[in-house]
Amino acid sequence: MIHGCESSPRPLEGALYVIDNEDHRPAARLARRRFLTVTGAATALAFATGLPGGAHAAAAVGGLPDDPFTLGVASGDPLPHAVVIWTRLAPRPYEPLGGMPYQTVPVEWQVAADERFRHVVRSGKAEARPEYSYSVHVDVRGLEPGRHYWYRFKADKHLSPVGRTRTAPAPGRRVDQLTFAVASCQSWPDGYYTAHSHLADENVDAVVFLGDYIYEYGISTAGGLRDLPDPVPSQFRTEADTLDRYRLQYALYKSDPDLRAAHQNAPWIPVWDDHEVQDNYANLISRDNAPAEDFLVRRASAYRAYWEHMPLRSPAPQGPNYMLYRRFTFGRLAELNVLDTRQYRSDQASGDGWKTDSEARRDPARAFAGAQQQQWLLNGIRRSAATWNLLANQVVLSRMDQDPTAGALYNMDAWDGYAAEQKQTLDGLAALRGRNPVVLTGDVHAAYAMDMKRDFTDPASETFGVELVTTSISSGGNGTDVSAIGQKFYDANPHLKLVNERRGYLVVRLTPRELRADYRAVSYVDRTGAPVSTIKSFTVEAGEPGLNPV
Missing domain, CATH: 2.60.40.380 (Purple acid phosphatase-like, N-terminal)
Structure with missing residues (x-):
């Protein structure tokens, strides 16, 4: 600090970095109370602001x-x-x-x-x-x-x-063009960050990073697919679950020169997903159902280490809660709404994973982004004077069926697993069709491009926006163009216009008349030196939602 x-x-003057610091979320208040009941000198030392x-x-x-x-x-x-x-x-x-x-x-x-x-x-x-x-x-x-x-x-x-x-354009100013790179999911042992090397060469106004900057897992002696000649130090064998261990994980990830180069080239707008703490955690609930009091100490450690290693404003988090959703305005051309879909959500329905429909999935009492954040998002877009309104979002918002046969399968860890809030959010965006909503998503280690529909089961239904999903930087290893599962997704979802499972990133170029999305990918990550290519491009016309292949 x-x-x-x-x-x-x-x-x-004219700052448009908007954060509501009031905390009306019962779950967040409960988290804070539980955290304060945790005793122990180590915990007190870890989160002291000024150490006497x-x-x-x-x-x-x-x-x-x-x-x-x-x-x-x-x-x-x-x-x-x-x-x-x-x-x-x-x-x-x-x-x-x-x-x-x-x-x-x-x-x-x-x-x-x-x-x-x-x-x-x-x-x-x-x-x-x-x-x-x-x-x-x-x-x-x-x-x-x-x-x-x-x-x-x-x-x-x-x-x-x-x-x-680079600073943002002045409020209210006409802007002829903006370019964002969009990236996520960079498991260090899954391969080299060659995609970041190419991203560093892109002339972008900002990099929007959608989570999984680190993975909490322990790392083998050889460093996974990197297969290093020198052993990874022994302190990395165990999973990160303490402040010191999370700090070590960030240090290892930032040892990659391509990641450092991508940071040096442009400002980043980062947000977390689950692996910055633990895979598929949900608010107070850990993957292994640890006691909430113990998990809150871990979450506080993870949030603290995240802030320490990201270019975020002070103050640092002082416990297990941190307000990370925020909004950026770029003249009259674009507004970027950064969401946090991990900190406030209810536990995944039906035991997580891909499951059929259920009452639990449709329960209106189950939160995902949470009522306060959802209201902040939709009210902000409603008041926006920008041509393009972007959502920096961790997990897929649009409906996604995993199987083209009868009986839909839904991802319980994505918006599909929280059907009531998903519908409220999609309906809210549909009502704001004229604001040109564009959802930017990560998480799934694949590049998808989707039309957002009033009714995803009806291909003729009105399109009110688009969702652009970036693939991973390295997570999942080399990948392939389209796997067997990827083909099932493509067959089961007519609103899905692209599936590609190579590693890379997304470049989004905005003008007052058009959005252009270039999906960039490298051919391998298990060794260095892979070239980058554009595997597919789409345009979207302002006022005419829908993907147009280039």
Whole structure:
């Protein structure tokens, strides 16, 4: 965490980063109460903001012999006049404290209008504190809207790599074009991040990352499909379930140079899904039905480590709850609504997995995004003046039947498993058809393109929007064009216009008249050097929802 100063600060005008900090969710209040009942010195230490008698700021560090910027730099959550810049000091990232001395370390930072830093427009000092794993989050304000900046950090005698970022266009301004990259699911042992290497070469305004930045699983000596010549350290064998262990997992993932390059090239707008904590967790309920009090400690650790390693604004989460859904406006062209469909949901129906219809699946009392977030989403789109209204969403929102034979099978972990709230949300978006709703989704390790229908069982039903599903960066290994299961999806869902199970990402280009979606994929991830290609492209005309193949 930082307590920094900035030269020549200006007021943050026109900020459209919207968060409702009031907590009306009964489940969230219950979570907080249960967390506060947990005792133990370790828990208290892990989540203390200022440790009495702990770390003290040093006027000058007694020398950092090794480069502390091994995990790179990043920026994120761009506003018209502000952006967050991030780094974490870790000269030896797999050691306790990342190889840092147990003291607060001063870090200088600069933001410039040019990559050679001849015109530094903002600068200041921050503190990298051991309580926050020496992460630094600077909310740089007073910037000009809609332009590129370059940034860097300095600790002791060491300079960080230079990152490039971009602010959002000014509110109400006409914008001729925006480009977003959309990515998700990057299991480190499932293969190399070659897709990130190519994503880093794309000229995008921002990267929207839809979750599963890490996977909590333990990692084998050889590193899975990476099949490394040097063994993965032994501390990675066990599943991540403590603060220190989650921190190690992020350090390992960020050791990948292609991921660091993708962060350096553009600001990220990240959101989590399940694997940042535990596979298919639902609010207070763990995969293995651990006592809620124990799971809340784990969730708090995971949320804390997530914040420490992402370019997110302060403050850090101080317990098992963290408000992560938020909204970004890019002039009059686009508004991006970032959803959290994991923290507030009810337990999956029918024991999870792919199941037939049931009363539990249709129970209107079961929450998914939750009533407060759903109202925030639909009211925001209703008030939006943007041409395109995007939803950054973790799991598939549209109806998806797994089997073309009689009797539908639904994914209990996706919106299909929460039919009542799914219908409310789809009906709400259908009523806002003129706002050009576009759902961006990850999770399924496959590229899908779908028309969203008033009635998904009727191909002639009105189309009111589109859902664009990005494949994984690496999760699932090399993949294939269309597997046998993928073909079943294609056959069972006439609104589905693309199935491809290679690894890659999605590029979405917006103009006032048209959206273009380019599905980009690499041919393998079990070794480095795979080329990238566009496997399919679609356009959507503003005011005319529906996918048009290019």
